[in-house]
Amino acid sequence: MAGKAIIHGFNQGFLAGGIVTIVLNGEKAGTVDQKGTAEIRFDGESTLVLKCGINPMKGKVTLQDGMVTEIQCKYNRLTGAVQAEVLSTVPYESAEADAARAQAVEQPLDVLDGGAKDILYLYEDHVVISHRGALNALSMGVKGDKTIYYTDITSVQYKKPALTAGYLQFSLPGGKEDRGGVFSAVSDENTITLKAGDGRITAKAEQVLEILNQKIREAKSGAHAAATVVQQASAADEIKKFKELLDMGVITQEEFDAKKKQLLGL
Template identity: 40%
Template sequence: MATSQPNPIELAKQGNVQAITFLINRSLQSKGITAQTVLKDDCLQIMLEAVQIPDQKTLASFINTGVTALKIVSIKKLMVYGRQVGEEIPAWKQEFEIYEQTVSSPNSAINKPNSQSNTAQINISENSKSQATLPEQLSSNLKNEVQQRNVAVKDAFILECQGENGILVLTEMKITIKRLGGFLSPYKKGEKHIYYKDILDFQYKKSKTFSPGYIYFQVSGLKKEITFFEANASENAVTFLNEQVKTFENAKDIIVQKVNPHKYEESISENKNRQMDIVVDDQVLLECQGENGILVLTETKITIKRTDGFISPHKKGEKHIYYKDILDFQYQKSNLLSPGYIYLQLSGFAKEITFFEANASENAVTFQNEKLTSFEKLKDILVQKVNPHKYENIFEGRSGILILTQTGIIIKRKRSGVLLSGHTASEKNIPYKSITAVQFKRAGITVGFIQFTLTGGVEAKGGVFEAVTDENTVTFADEEKTKEFEKAKNIIEERILAASGAASVSNNMNDLEQLEKLASLKNKGIISEEEFQAKKKQILGL
């Protein structure tokens, strides 16, 4: 059975120096401060660096609070240094003794009252303006203490859940969200109490191996649902990892009963039947082993499987993406010199990304050239599932992509082809009416090309060598691509002819309008018959 990897906080609590450094840098990154950490015997030494000398008063205390909160048994002493970037000697240093912290029970004040809470402290003097007698004050104090004890009994503890950015405590009457503070959390240390009667509804997102979950409580004035990123910053939400999901599932069931008992009502038999139908219909179509993950295509969805370790920047796990949720996809074919990738565009994500972005994206898989055949098959399946018309008028060449629209062509240069083609990443739009000639050369020993001569331009006569760098040319290789681009050439020539015919009709209409105006001027006596005939011959080109 696969075991989940410990998170940075767990590693830091075990005294892992790299994890401690990661947590500090994550917290101070926005302030432009970086940390270097060294552990010598039982002394943890932390060097803080920034363009300006880090503030000793604020940061030394901040680091001490965070390290102390980790409760690392092996660390007894903390040394914090601050210096300016480029300097060898620290501008300041501060030493702390790390003491073991003990946390008292929330009910300790009730279970073990001290003498001050048990004894009525009453100050009676001659100048006192209080009208209450000693017995009345004693009675009031005892009554308050009894009420506090009754509340404590009614609000008994039910469940505690340790989350990623806080602790969720459920009692009979309320929810308490505890924050740790320091560089372990983006929140200040403290607690927030939310009574069940004040919760309008709640949102629960179950975690998966690949992604964290969260629970969010909607109170008056707040929106009904939020995203994970909003939950991570909301004071009314707690996020959690997949290894913590069991306790949060228990918390969800308790909150359902407390807040909205009918929230998750559904026919169990219908749900089971629906799941069985999905399993039967969702047969595996293809599996492709990529460089940073595995792509599995079924009838209804794509699954991206990640492996952990140094090969991939992703955590081990799976992500399921249904075809109905894919707006479009980007496919970059690999070659001997560079890897390829496939990227699935979902709502809220960029339409296109670079290879480096694809390598880190949760919606993309990269692959080497030896895996090209299987990824080409995958692309063909995706076309049918997502966008059957995607490649009808798109012709991918060696130096760029030729896209045919209703009004013109687009020459799109590849981001990865700068060294080979001499082109930078760009797009050029050319209307059909601006194209005066199309040159076409089939691929053979050298590359083939399709080249466009524009109005006012000079027709290129340098052959392949000039075509490789010409901005109005797309090159291609092999017989298969020759057939594709020959098809493109025929479509373009038909559309050029149609565009020129439309222009001719437009010109004829303009000539008729001018003749009508001249006839009107002649009839009104503004111009003579001789002037009319001369202008008529000029317009008609006689």
């Protein structure tokens, strides 16, 4: 079997340097910088020792075969000892399976980085708008990402960046998107601001716009087809009810025929 150790470097800011040497079964296996992370693989039960500089007081951990052990390097201010704090120990296969599942998360079809801390991710049935930076937080109060499904988008406005910034703006039902140009658009959470004077961003934006329009058309046509099926099913149910009334003698044949034509749109 095999195992793995994940070692996190010192996270205490007062340490100068703080590079930890990792020793596995008596041999140097690597180092980890302050606030960095290192991964060491091993076979069979092993002994891991962490030391820093000439300090004789080392951290020591026994690593179990077939397990993933996560370790945090600690520095004891009182004794000056390097300590190895075990954060978790999980089966190795389980950890690898979790990593595989994480990699299997849906990948975007395309990504547009507007160059102004706005990023647009395109997926099969939706987009994700990611606003980053203090300016966005102040102007929009936006934290995190926003998901918009193609079926909810009524239109996409595009202003090509030139001497001033441009933007891609999504209009939604009942939305109050800004119409005052780029200076208003940058405060709209449904907008991706595009940096001025960068031909690569402009070309990418126009490529993404084509994909967006195609996806929106596909989503709208699919939704329309689904609505048509529901409407047809509803009409069939209504005709069946009127046929039962006809059979019961509640309505005449002429009334049934007229209602049937009305429901079928004839």
